[in-house]
Amino acid sequence: MPRNPGTAKKPARYARPALVVGAVLAVVCLALLVIIFFLDTFNATVYSVGGNNIGDNTQEARDIRGLYSGARAAGTAVLVVSLLVVAGSSVVLYRTRNRGNSSDPGEDVDFDDLGR
Numbered sequence: 001m002p003r004n005p006g007t008a009k010k011p012a013r014y015a016r017p018a019l020v021v022g023a024v025l026a027v028v029c030l031a032l033l034v035i036i037f038f039l040d041t042f043n044a045t046v047y048s049v050g051g052n053n054i055g056d057n058t059q060e061a062r063d064i065r066g067l068y069s070g071a072r073a074a075g076t077a078v079l080v081v082s083l084l085v086v087a088g089s090s091v092v093l094y095r096t097r098n099r100g101n102s103s104d105p106g107e108d109v110d111f112d113d114l115g116r
Contacts, residue, residue, distance in 0.1 A: 012096040015089040022085035029079035036068045036075065043067065
């Protein structure tokens with residue numbers, strides 16, 4: 001059964017937008033995780049000003065420690081998925097980098113033609 005040459009280009013057509021979307025999501029998730037880190041640090045500092053310890057086994061300390069746990073877990077999960085998308089689309093783009101459009105080879109221009 002002959003292989004259809006047009007099927008090799010289909011994943012490559014979606015690889016570039018997937019690379020862009022994955023990179024943007026990775027940057028947004030990193031920014032989200034940094035903001036969550038600073039908010040956790042701020043909450044722990046405010047809580048400890050009154051002489052309390054954030055590591056205590058009180059309900060209030062546990063609530064503060066778990067305040068952003070859902071957002072942290074979701075941000076980490078989306079970050080991992082977006083990095084996998086970036087890696088996968090990069091591999092697809094790398095493998096199809098030399099496959100040009102065979103129906104339009106373009107004009108063959110040498111150095112003398114460019115100098116005119």
